[in-house]
Amino acid sequence: MAFSRVLGQTRIKSVMGKTLKGGRLAHAYLLTGPDGVGKEAMALEICRVLHCRAQGSKKGQGLEPCGRCPGCQKMKGLVHPDLKLLFPIPSRWANKPPESANGGDLLGEEIAKKADDYYHTIRIPGGNNILIEQIRPLNRYLAFRPVESDWKVIIIFQADRLTPEAANALLHILEEPPSQSLFLLVSGQPGSILPTIRSRCQGVRFANVGEEEILRGLKEKGIPEERLSRLIAKLAGGSFGVALRLAAEDVDRNREGALGLVLGFTGGSPSQVSDLIEEWQGKDRYQLTEGLRLVSLWLRDAQILRELTARDGESCPHLVNQDRADRVVEVLDRFPRGDFLGAVAQVEKAVDLIDKNVYLKSILMNLAINLRALLGGK
Numbered sequence: 001m002a003f004s005r006v007l008g009q010t011r012i013k014s015v016m017g018k019t020l021k022g023g024r025l026a027h028a029y030l031l032t033g034p035d036g037v038g039k040e041a042m043a044l045e046i047c048r049v050l051h052c053r054a055q056g057s058k059k060g061q062g063l064e065p066c067g068r069c070p071g072c073q074k075m076k077g078l079v080h081p082d083l084k085l086l087f088p089i090p091s092r093w094a095n096k097p098p099e100s101a102n103g104g105d106l107l108g109e110e111i112a113k114k115a116d117d118y119y120h121t122i123r124i125p126g127g128n129n130i131l132i133e134q135i136r137p138l139n140r141y142l143a144f145r146p147v148e149s150d151w152k153v154i155i156i157f158q159a160d161r162l163t164p165e166a167a168n169a170l171l172h173i174l175e176e177p178p179s180q181s182l183f184l185l186v187s188g189q190p191g192s193i194l195p196t197i198r199s200r201c202q203g204v205r206f207a208n209v210g211e212e213e214i215l216r217g218l219k220e221k222g223i224p225e226e227r228l229s230r231l232i233a234k235l236a237g238g239s240f241g242v243a244l245r246l247a248a249e250d251v252d253r254n255r256e257g258a259l260g261l262v263l264g265f266t267g268g269s270p271s272q273v274s275d276l277i278e279e280w281q282g283k284d285r286y287q288l289t290e291g292l293r294l295v296s297l298w299l300r301d302a303q304i305l306r307e308l309t310a311r312d313g314e315s316c317p318h319l320v321n322q323d324r325a326d327r328v329v330e331v332l333d334r335f336p337r338g339d340f341l342g343a344v345a346q347v348e349k350a351v352d353l354i355d356k357n358v359y360l361k362s363i364l365m366n367l368a369i370n371l372r373a374l375l376g377g378k
């Protein structure tokens, strides 16, 4: 099947498949949608098809790369001369690419991980922005014809993280894109991208991945345990990327940790609250976001349970934490008049602020205050 490394997204596969087959590619696409639904994977898959010398880029032919030609071989390590991969890097890398002493190993490792798993998110510590120094060299890169393929492909992950200067430089390129060039911008937050850039890209909106699809994907990745897979598929909220990360961690422990945050923030002594803040502050941005997602799922479950007349969580398939319905009952008992939806909104706001790089400690302190006010306690 075409685009074999992208889970679900059949509508997009069919549209992009027809476009590729017909050889009617636009110059730029903006792939948007929630995190972990396969946007980056799709961008890489499109590139794989275009760079396969055996068939992919030939008009009117098949869409599955052969895997053997020189183009496919180079795409295996994501080191094709007609592919530029951009993503946020630390500003200290602005003027010279990292050598192995100062981050080059890490960069290589991250790209290797991405090549191995298209759902892996490339993360470089301190890499918050895509810099003008990454965009400028594109002019030179695009000034020449493709080396081995029919297309020069530029993939930009987290395109919402372009600095204003970088965005303007990119806009100039997009205003007069060279022939045989293809830009694939990927973003979970397209609202933060310059509207003039957005208007030059054809939008492709990705939907959440269904629970059954996620289960199938987990199985393919060799994650067999039925209870855990089902739970992960539920917790992942339509994101296969999140599912994979959850599968790599101790789900039960993280879930308990999230519940501990709710109970501690609302009922703990000031020193317990500050210990909790310190503990959560020590997580990386990613773990923190995921942990807070788990927090909001507990709160949502409590709201759902409250709306049921019978207090029987076991028989309620809508609970995400269905296997721990006893704990959901506990939350509901603890906060009989709690505004759970208001609390969920606060948690989501905190996640948003983390994305915007606001100081973690103040985000968590505010969250503690807000949860206490909204949930109250017994």
Ligand SMILES: [Zn+2]
Residues within 6 Å of the ligand: 051, 052, 053, 054, 055, 065, 066, 067, 068, 069, 070, 071, 072, 073
């Ligand atoms: Zn090939």
